[in-house]
Amino acid sequence: MTGTKLQELTRRAFLRRSGQLAASGVALPLSLSLASLGEAAAMQALDFKALVCVFMIGGNDHDNTVVAFDSSSYERYRAIRQAVALQASALQETALSPTVPLPGGRQYALNPALLPMARLFHQQRAAVLLNVGPLIAPTTRRQYEQRVALPPKLFSHNDQVMVWQSHRPEGSTVGWGGRIADLALDSNGQSLFSCISAAGTSVFLAGESALQYHVGSHGPIRIDAMKRPVYGSSRVSQALQVLATSAQDGVLHNEYNRVTTRAIAAETTLGAALASSNVQTSFPTTGLGDRMRTIARIIGAHQTLGLKRQIFMVQLGGSDLHSNLSSDHGRILREVGDAMSALYAATEELGLADKVTSFTASDFGRTLSVNGDGSDHGWGGHHFVVGGAVKGRTIYGVPPPVSVGDTSAADDQWHVGQGRLIPTTSTDQLASTLGRWFGAGESELAGILPNLHNFGIEAAGVTYPTNLGFMG
């Protein structure tokens, strides 16, 4: 079987599973060229789905995000965290009461800044994922110390960002969001808008075929000089367009002009589509709030744009709090929680609440021990998943013991020193759960997630399901 044929079959299988192929059997072009930008939607958007990744650049301090709150765990937390420990009294309002209590009486509360997230949790619209991070295979502390197969360049920011998004360190060119989007390109009339970044270039959205489109925080950016005369001259405007978009012999030259070419065409198409897509839901007036609002408007325009599947990425810096954790962490979490909460409200307004799933990610978790007023680079960390299709009010994963000791005690086998958690849920498991909901099949997920075959087992008393169950 040729590669092309295989691809074609997997695409068809993808569409069938996600209820998309419909009776029409219309062969949609896979083209990523701009030719596809202007074409009319070829299929009614009967079943739209979108994923929104909120990436907290810098390594979020998970221990002060999802706080151990049963009294014995909290006391240990407070003893270890000292000055940066959150006060129990401040956590009452955001204490989580999951539908099914955690084993061993374990309880958690959210950082007080995440009150909207706690509300979504109790409305069954949000779930907590404990101790997620990159793994090659289920790993114990002993195995870590023996240097079994481990993700490359642990604890290094830039590399762990890449590993989270692509399973490879710096230099990687393809991420799992983009790979999942590859499968869906056929179902999208305008494939350029399959993967949209609302801040920064990330490998997460880069597929084998899928490109990432960058939208400004308030929408696509118009190049003024190409939309009207320049210094009174339309000839200059035309010349600018030719120079900045024509094909080039030089590789770098050509890639630069390709980006500009896409920018012009996409701004025209997306700008027009957004003109009629207004969302009434109010968003916080923060950088992330602006970007989330733009994402919501693009989602609202999906029918105009002929899109069935979209993956969004938005990034937020500032999480690398080696110091000033107490003063700065709440602000960042508030920005995240408020924006994700507003996005959820907007999807309800659009009647797409169960079609849009957002989730948090970060370079890594951090140490449980503190260096004064901050924490250092870690590995696994806690995260959120939000949406109408999420089986919410549930805490997924295994609550890690609250301990920083370097002893042979059972409680110290969960971390690799200073409370750096060994993930008990791998990013592959997270990706496969989201990807399956999105419409990807088992074999496709196995191709996209190179270590997935190492999971789906039980190891050292922990189960590692390839479907975490939070998407039903």
Place this chain on the structure above:
Amino acid sequence: MSSSIVGVQQGESRTAPESLALLAAMSATLAACGGGGSGADAAAPLPAAFVNRDRAVSAPGLMRRPASPSAVETRLPSATELMDWAEQSYATFFPDSAADQALELYIYRHYPASGNYLGVAAGRVYVLGPVSGGQLLDVGSLADFAPRVFGEPRPVSAEDAVAARALMQVQFTARPAEIAAVKQRGFASWLAEQMEAPRSTSAVVWMAQNGYSNTSTLRKYTTLERPAVWMIWQQLWLVPDAVRARAALALSEYFVVSSLLASGMWVGQAMAAYWDLLMGNAFGSFRLLLEQLSLNAGMGRTLSILDSRAEDETGRRPDENYARELMQLFTIGLYELNIDGTERLDSQGRKIETFDNDDVSNLARVFTGYTYGGGLPKLPSDDPTMDREIVNPGFVTEPMQLYAFRHSNAEVNFLGTRISGKMEPRAKMGQALDVLFNHPNVGPFFARQMIQRLVTSNPSPAYVARIAKVFNSNGRGQRGDLKAVFSAIWLDAEARGQSSNPAGRLGKLSEPMLRIVQWGRTFARPESLQKYVGFEDAYGEQIPLRSPSVFNFYRPGFVPPGTALAPNGWVAPEFQIVHEASVSAYLNHLEPLLRLGFRRMLRHETFDATGRWVGSPTENVLADYDAELPLAGNPSALVHHLNRVMCAGRLAVAAQQIIIDAVASMPWPANPTEDQRRDRVAAALLLVMATPDYLVQT
């Protein structure tokens, strides 16, 4: 547009005369006949043959070719314009720029190197010399030449292109006087002299001189980040020691301290002190720079050395931030390297990690106990609303100082070295830095990234190895001599374009901030270069010394996804900030800047629907365009000039023609206004700066 504007037409050599080969042959044959002597001075008298114009032989083919139909000109070129054009288009005949002379009806020029004369009289153009076989030739009328003089691309001479290319690697500009200096002195000796230039005004001093260190009515500056941004643009635009500044800027993208990350009291002074460190050590010692940076308050804030304290019984641990990045980013990197920068492999073909987390935790102990320096008295505020004294700016400009009681006395074991916990703390730091500095990775790790910043994104391993060896020893046994390293990077055959490394020949995308610096230094009025903020509110913005993280604006290993680079494994770091939003924001930023200067404004306030500016001129960052405004009436000459000083002659002929035609179409009445001149210059410059031949430095 599907076909290449470069590829299709580049081979046409539209600027070469059809008769060039013939004339070259004639010239060689007839050289013996004399007609112009070598060593003749520029003011040589007009030969007698010129006098008898009525005996001139008509030779319309000599310098004529069908005019470009798009370049219709009604104006006649002046004799000067014609002869300038002839020199640039027929440099073989009319080598080197000659001065206008006048005799009788003639305005003429003499070219001693070729022995030829070129003259204009009564609207006709004459040539005499070896090129004409010693016979006076009438090569046509000024009207015949007008379309070519005004509308035809002219080549930048190879010597100028080579000099300009070198200049743009070692500094920010290739202004005409700089090109001339490099040609005259030779690049190597010119460079050596520039690297000896003394350090110009300290940034800390500049801050004080401009009142940004005041504690009184300007107390807002105490925490405002903007002075840090004004400071660095001012430095990059105006310091005379541009080669040093170019190296320092490259260092700032390696030893990253950012005004975003170092915010707090006197952030502007902290950034100024950091920049002074880079400038002061750019051609000094890597080891000394490492030590000074480790004690710099801006670094202390960026990587939280400040207030990192000893471990204690409560479980508190030293902050690991600086220890990790000092190894990962500033010295040895993550994997063991060969001298050529490629990764070493163990016997099983695996990469070898340079350090693990225990090394980080141990090294972190060395950097505990440091806090703000200065020790200077607090300053009273004369602001009546201030009810307390203000800390002296010296607390961020002086090196950090040690509070010994906060310093960890635990033994340090890292990278196989044991440092006693009892050792004096500063000596401990010195030993730790020595261990890192002497690690064999530092040379190739540092060399490759500096080459990427200054020359090409994909240097050959051999190039990296040559520079790494210079890092390891400057030839006099000294390690880490930055002057030797930078000099070797710039003088290397691969930098000078004599490499067969195909990936290296792709060049690099110019950094957006460098384009703005180049524009400012080349065209702007120096006294207006203040309070520039840059791509504020833009996407993928690049403000110098303001990286979003310690990982710089882009990573050295970045491969742009979904491009022709990816399958080849070619990196293009600068493409990490190239995307739909940033390329659009760049053009939106240039359009008003080039025409009106900069002020913090909404661009829609200054351009109406036809793209005509309607606002008042700005006060900041005004362009003089002294050398360009006189060329506004001659698009061919204007584009030739911009190609020379902005692009080192890289603009493809087809792109030049597009720009010339667009500029030529703009209004040009008999008495053009200042605005009409500026419209033309700004348009030509905008088009040049939007063209990939400008953006990519090969």
